[in-house]
Amino acid sequence: MRVISAIPQAAEAWPPLAALLAGGLPQSMLCVGPWGSGVVELTDLFLDAMLCLAPRSDQTACGQCRSCILQRQGVHPDLLRLQAEEEGKLISIDQVRAAADFLSYTPQIAARRVLRVEPAEALAPAAANAFLKTLEEPPPRAHIVLLSAAPSRLLPTIRSRLQRLPMRLAGRAETQQWLREKGVPESAAARLARWAGDRPLWAWQAWQDGVLREREQWIPQLLALPHEGIGAALALAESWSKAATLPVLREIALSILEDLLRLRLGLVETLVNDDYITKLQSLAGSASPGALWSCEALWRKLPVTLKQNRNQLILLEDMIFAWYAIWAGRAEEHGRSA
Amino acid sequence: MRLKAAQWSAHLRGTLARAYGLFADDPLLTQEAEDALLAAARQQGYAQRERLNGGSAAPWERMKDERDAGSLFAERRVLLLRLDSPKPPREGTAALDYWLASPPEDAILVISGARPDANTQKSAWFKALESKGHTLILYAPEGKDWPRWVEARLAQAGLRADAEAVQVLSSLSEGNLLACSQSIARLQQLAGNGQVDAAAVRAVLADSSQFSIYDLADAALRGEPRHALRVLDRLRQGDGEPTLCLWALHRDCRLLLQLQDPQIQAGSLFSKARIFPPRQDWLRNAARRLSTAGLLTALRDCAAIDARIKGQDPTPVWPALADLVLRIAGPGPSGHNKAH
Numbered sequence: 001m002r003v004i005s006a007i008p009q010a011a012e013a014w015p016p017l018a019a020l021l022a023g024g025l026p027q028s029m030l031c032v033g034p035w036g037s038g039v040v041e042l043t044d045l046f047l048d049a050m051l052c053l054a055p056r057s058d059q060t061a062c063g064q065c066r067s068c069i070l071q072r073q074g075v076h077p078d079l080l081r082l083q084a085e086e087e088g089k090l091i092s093i094d095q096v097r098a099a100a101d102f103l104s105y106t107p108q109i110a111a112r113r114v115l116r117v118e119p120a121e122a123l124a125p126a127a128a129n130a131f132l133k134t135l136e137e138p139p140p141r142a143h144i145v146l147l148s149a150a151p152s153r154l155l156p157t158i159r160s161r162l163q164r165l166p167m168r169l170a171g172r173a174e175t176q177q178w179l180r181e182k183g184v185p186e187s188a189a190a191r192l193a194r195w196a197g198d199r200p201l202w203a204w205q206a207w208q209d210g211v212l213r214e215r216e217q218w219i220p221q222l223l224a225l226p227h228e229g230i231g232a233a234l235a236l237a238e239s240w241s242k243a244a245t246l247p248v249l250r251e252i253a254l255s256i257l258e259d260l261l262r263l264r265l266g267l268v269e270t271l272v273n274d275d276y277i278t279k280l281q282s283l284a285g286s287a288s289p290g291a292l293w294s295c296e297a298l299w300r301k302l303p304v305t306l307k308q309n310r311n312q313l314i315l316l317e318d319m320i321f322a323w324y325a326i327w328a329g330r331a332e333e334h335g336r337s338a
Numbered sequence: 339m340r341l342k343a344a345q346w347s348a349h350l351r352g353t354l355a356r357a358y359g360l361f362a363d364d365p366l367l368t369q370e371a372e373d374a375l376l377a378a379a380r381q382q383g384y385a386q387r388e389r390l391n392g393g394s395a396a397p398w399e400r401m402k403d404e405r406d407a408g409s410l411f412a413e414r415r416v417l418l419l420r421l422d423s424p425k426p427p428r429e430g431t432a433a434l435d436y437w438l439a440s441p442p443e444d445a446i447l448v449i450s451g452a453r454p455d456a457n458t459q460k461s462a463w464f465k466a467l468e469s470k471g472h473t474l475i476l477y478a479p480e481g482k483d484w485p486r487w488v489e490a491r492l493a494q495a496g497l498r499a500d501a502e503a504v505q506v507l508s509s510l511s512e513g514n515l516l517a518c519s520q521s522i523a524r525l526q527q528l529a530g531n532g533q534v535d536a537a538a539v540r541a542v543l544a545d546s547s548q549f550s551i552y553d554l555a556d557a558a559l560r561g562e563p564r565h566a567l568r569v570l571d572r573l574r575q576g577d578g579e580p581t582l583c584l585w586a587l588h589r590d591c592r593l594l595l596q597l598q599d600p601q602i603q604a605g606s607l608f609s610k611a612r613i614f615p616p617r618q619d620w621l622r623n624a625a626r627r628l629s630t631a632g633l634l635t636a637l638r639d640c641a642a643i644d645a646r647i648k649g650q651d652p653t654p655v656w657p658a659l660a661d662l663v664l665r666i667a668g669p670g671p672s673g674h675n676k677a678h
Binding site: 229230231232234305308309310311314315317318321 | 588
């Protein structure tokens with residue numbers, strides 16, 4: 001049974017959702033939040049409550065009625081989970097048509113039929129267009145919930161047909177407290193909360209995977225790179241292409257890049273990697289902002305790029321030299337004026 | 339005992355051994371060595387020949403049977419066996435051991451196949467063949483030896499060719515021995531008086547040169563843009579894989595950048611990357627010739643080309659590869675801004 005306490009921000013985030021459940025529930029809804037923020041889990045609690053036959057006074061699911069039992073066993077006849085058939089593939093138009101068909105029948109047990117789409121950005125363009133009519137005017141007693149980590153990638157026509165649910169994200173202090181309660185040592189909890197304060201579940205997973213150890217190894221490598229020769233950069237690319245887990249490396253690189261941007265704007269308090277502050281400050285001054293942004297864009301696009309089965313060594317070299325270029329331009333200018 | 343290519347014809351005039359191994363990467367070379375051996379064998383009374391491959395039974399089985407069959411009519415014969423892979427299966431080496439332990443008096447065994455690598459040459463079966471019989475490993479002429487080889491073949495065919503004709507013929511059939519020898523045969527038919535000039539060669543020949551991705555990378559490294567583009571063009575028309583072309587060029591870009599880094603020792607880099615003498619010099623020269631900034635751009639091009647190959651970018655791949663080749667092969671900027 002899903003419990004509300006598994007999500008750190010739930011106590012604060014639930015009341016607005018409960019109000020929706022008590023009063024008029026929208027038919028087409030959008031839930032937005034980064035992966036690992038608890039938004040998916042919160043949405044699932046919300047769906048349980050929508051299907052429950054005898055919700056509790058706080059509008060959460062009772063967990064004992066027939067509907068809740070069926071839901072727990074994953075065989076609820078009034079809930080359809082629409083997702084890509086394979087990891088990394090798109091949701092096809094046929095799947096969307098079948099889902100629209102599902103919604104057109106009257107509910108069997110619960111008070112409503114529910115369609116859950118995750119992630120909404122996996123809808124293929126044709127599938128998204130085929131979905132418009134259903135979203136615009138769902139059949140009576142049918143509700144559609146779309147989950148998205150990147151709503152900007154949805155079609156504007158889809159976005160405009162959805163009501164965005166109030167999804168409160170966890171704050172830094174909340175996440176730190178929650179991690180402490182789960183048994184993470186004080187200093188590590190503080191570090192993780194600084195790093196991913198709005199993504200407590202990601203932080204917890206990262207702690208279990210030993211990501212902080214990798215961080216201590218990789219950040220010095222990244223920060224030393226601008227002062228080293230090209231040979232060292234090439235060697236680093238090679239060792240990373242063999243050993244590093246790229247999504248974690250991406251998180252680390254992005255946090256550093258964003259810190260450099262923060263420092264350039266004078267936002268010292270919100271710095272993520274404040275344990276490397278002196279080094280970061282010395283680098284931020286000589287960084288070229290344009291190159292900083294284009295490097296950030298490369299790292300941000302990495303998950304999409306990786307799906308294309310790219311040559312990892314060539315890819316990492318490209319990223320590392322984009323990193324290199326943040327300071328190379330300045331170094332050249334400096335050399336010329338000297 | 340191992341024979342050299344130059345000793346072969348002299349060896350064939352003497353008494354033949356009981357077993358031979360003929361190895362070359364080019365089918366023409368093994369074919370011709372085999373033909374010469376068969377002709378010599380016939381003169382010495384081995385009139386019958388038999389191919390062990392391609393029958394209903396496995397060749398190794400047939401080889402064993404032949405060894406056991408006491409020849410009733412004492413007919414002298416040559417047995418030809420072609421190796422499909424450089425590593426014969428266990429029953430194959432067993433059959434070979436069995437044969438070599440006491441070869442029949444009235445048969446010559448001829449094994450032919452692709453050129454064995456260093457490891458294969460150390461294997462037991464190969465050593466046994468070498469000690470009990472003779473092996474001949476032939477190398478295809480490369481580089482400067484190639485026009486000489488073409489010239490010799492023309493002379494052998496009774497054709498008198500001028501220097502330009504030799505040059506055209508060798509460049510149009512580079513790396514493709516079989517095509518070259520067929521072209522010469524065709525020229526022999528067409529040139530009545532035995533005189534061949536460049537125009538005659540061009541009239542008869544299509545471009546049948548064959549190159550590998552290594553030829554592409556080498557030509558670019560040596561700074562021969564024209565030749566490198568031709569190699570790339572041939573690869574594109576043939577079965578060249580863009581991924582492999584990119585792999586070869588990208589590897590060189592990395593090596594060149596590493597060579598330009600003063601903190602990296604060239605010697606240890608070469609031994610770690612297993613780069614051997616002629617390439618070492620080409621790499622050194624190219625590292626001097628090209629600027630670091632240019633090579634970094636080349637590295638970025640590699641990433642862009644990889645994106646094209648993997649379908650992320652719909653623009654065609656080959657022109658981008660040509661740009662990359664030219665970046666490596668072309669003359670760099672005058673070189674004074676090499677230091678980074």
